[in-house]
Amino acid sequence: MGGQKNKAEWFVECNFGSRYKGYPRGDVYCTRWKVYRRVGTAAKGGGRGRRGRGEVWAGERGLGAGTGAAGVEGGRGGARTPQEHHGAVRPGVAAAARAAPPAPHAQLPAPRPLRRLEPALAALLWRRLRCGPSAARLHAPQTAGRRQEPWSPAAASRGPGPAAAHPRLRWRADGCSLQKLPGRRGLIVTEQEQEPSFSDIASLVVWCMAWGSPTLASTTTKLQRSVVASGEKQLQVEYCISKSAWLKDTVDPILGTLDHRIAVITGLDVQSPHAEYLQVVNYGIGGHYEPHFDHATSPSSPLYRMKSGNRVATFMIYLSSVEAGGATAFIYANFSMPVVKNAALFWWNLHRNGEGDDDTLHAGCPVLVGDKWVASKWIHEYGQEFRRPCSSRSED
Numbered sequence: 014m015g016g017q018k019n020k021a022e023w024f025v026e027c028n029f030g031s032r033y034k035g036y037p038r039g040d041v042y043c044t045r046w047k048v049y050r051r052v053g054t055a056a057k058g059g060g061r062g063r064r065g066r067g068e069v070w071a072g073e074r075g076l077g078a079g080t081g082a083a084g085v086e087g088g089r090g091g092a093r094t095p096q097e098h099h100g101a102v103r104p105g106v107a108a109a110a111r112a113a114p115p116a117p118h119a120q121l122p123a124p125r126p127l128r129r130l131e132p133a134l135a136a137l138l139w140r141r142l143r144c145g146p147s148a149a150r151l152h153a154p155q156t157a158g159r160r161q162e163p164w165s166p167a168a169a170s171r172g173p174g175p176a177a178a179h180p181r182l183r184w185r186a187d188g189c190s191l192q193k194l195p196g197r198r199g200l201i202v203t204e205q206e207q208e209p210s211f212s213d214i215a216s217l218v219v220w221c222m223a224w225g226s227p228t229l230a231s232t233t234t235k236l237q238r239s240v241v242a243s244g245e246k247q248l249q250v251e252y253c254i255s256k257s258a259w260l261k262d263t264v265d266p267i268l269g270t271l272d273h274r275i276a277v278i279t280g281l282d283v284q285s286p287h288a289e290y291l292q293v294v295n296y297g298i299g300g301h302y303e304p305h306f307d308h309a310t311s312p313s314s315p316l317y318r319m320k321s322g323n324r325v326a327t328f329m330i331y332l333s334s335v336e337a338g339g340a341t342a343f344i345y346a347n348f349s350m351p352v353v354k355n356a357a358l359f360w361w362n363l364h365r366n367g368e369g370d371d372d373t374l375h376a377g378c379p380v381l382v383g384d385k386w387v388a389s390k391w392i393h394e395y396g397q398e399f400r401r402p403c404s405s406r407s408e409d
């Protein structure tokens with residue numbers, strides 16, 4: 014087995030999705046992934062398995078799959094991102110790889126368990142939650158300029174930088190490329206340090222699920238392979254790989270408090286049937302959700318079964334951070350939000366005339382390393398008539 018003297022290294026590569034017109038190619042999203050392992054140095058000749066001068070590569074490719082399958086999110090422009098994967102590859106790709114047995118993901122560390130909160134912190138969270146709407150007061154956008162550098166793990170760890178004052182932003186900006194989002198989408202992003210009210214919500218949901226309320230804790234065992242609305246049916250599909258559970262408002266009083274917070278922040282009626290129950294979603298490595306709209310695009314969609322109109326808005330909370338991948342990418346808006354625990358996103362799915370806003374096409378990028386948890390609240394049209402008045406103009 015020539016060339017084994019080099020220590021094996023894993024790299025990942027992303028084939029950017031080409032099916033979606035206008036997709037920002039430099040951004041972080043892919044529909045197919047590939048994991049490569051450099052298994053040694055070649056003698057002469059090229060051919061399969063050869064990628065660079067003198068390098069022999071073995072690879073595994075495919076679609077991301079739920080918890081436990083290796084998946085890849087490409088770096089900018091398809092650059093390979095070194096990751097510490099140790100394991101084997103599909104037989105037959107390169108001779109050096111044949112001997113190595115299980116798939117790469119088998120060797121990845123197990124997802125970290127949800128952290129148990131210290132009792133004192135838990136008590137503080139509860140107290141904060143009970144202190145009423147003032148705890149969720151919004152802060153005006155700051156005036157300083159926001160950091161402009163493109164997203165990277167290093168940039169994400171430095172934080173978002175100060176928010177730019179922008180008349181189109183409803184509240185404060187975050188992420189790295191928010192400026193292209195029109196105001197009607199009303200995007201909200203926040204982070205733990207800056208906005209404790211959100212961190213309370215997210216931490217509390219995670220905490221309840223993991224340890225707190227027995228009813229909510231059972232959610233983790235209720236998680237099932239996600240389904241999406243397809244025609245009149247709800248189907249398991251390859252383009253959405255995750256597990257999810259719906260948390261009925263009546264399951265625990267904490268959900269009422271959470272609804273209250275979301276209502277205060279958005280100014281919308283989020284009581285059933287004007288909004289759906291909270292959906293908690295877990296993506297394992299490779300888990301992803303390809304570009305889609307949250308609102309119904311066909312009159313026969315099961316989303317209309319609630320008889321409260323279409324999904325006018327989405328409120329999504331990140332319940333975990335991930336080491337790499339998993340960003341929520343808005344394809345046409347050229348914006349992607351890294352998975353930052355306790356951040357929340359809000360956007361309008363519909364124009365004020367009730368038509369779907371095509372600019373909301375978005376995707377959950379494949380998780381590369383880590384365990385991604387989000388909670389979404391979908392708010393429906395009915396009940397918002399006086400909160401978000403209609404307009405006959407499609408551009409509103």
Ligand SMILES: O=C(O)CCC(=O)C(=O)O
Pocket residue numbers: 294302307339340341342375376377378387389
């Ligand atoms: O996980 C994400 O980042 C996006 C999830 C999403 O778009 C959805 O659940 O509809």
Ligand SMILES: [Fe+2]
Pocket residue numbers: 305306307375
């Ligand atoms: Fe979505």
